[in-house]
Amino acid sequence: MKIGELAKAAGCTAETIRFYEKIGLFAQAQRTASNYRLYGKTHLERLIFIRNCRALEMSHDEIRTLITIMDHPAKQTQHHNAHVLLNSHLHHIDERIAELTALRMQLLKLQQDCHPCHDSCGILQGLAEMEVDVKAGKSHL
Incomplete structure (x- = not known):
């Protein structure tokens, strides 16, 4: 094809x-x-x-590793390596869930701190004043 x-x-x-x-x-x-x-x-x-x-x-590297394992099934260590890779990926996912949960809490706080009856926007003010922990290379953008 x-x-x-x-x-x-x-x-x-x-x-x-x-x-x-x-x-x-x-x-x-x-x-x-x-x-x-x-x-x-x-x-x-x-x-x-x-x-x-x-x-x-x-990731592409994880997939490359799995492909290598798949292409060489006779090696005794390959099954174990697939489990190690999956456990590592699960740990990465757990870290992302924790980061996203913290992000959600920050956004909810901004939303709760906004009072429409005031002259200034609490969301914009909160964004201008809040301190964030900037981690290099971690962004959804």
Whole structure:
């Protein structure tokens, strides 16, 4: 199948497939004489696996590790490595939940401190005055 057909079957875009090929998550496709990429069933299965991992917000490095484990099932340590990776990812998710819970509490406090009957907006004033713990590299933006 061509890249557009693969993208449709896997529920992603052709650009996503090209990106995964570029970063080494996805095997390069064979090319036709006219330079079209040709994909098979194994490509579709791998792409669905990657898509499912991304839906669980796994990083490309985590997915790369899981693919290595999947491609070398005979190694005794691989099953353990998959568990270690999943536990690490769960810990990361727990940290994010705690951060989002704290963020929610801050926003609720701003909302509660706003009194529409006053001349100034309590939300804007609170945002201007509050102190935040800025963590490098952590943002939803």
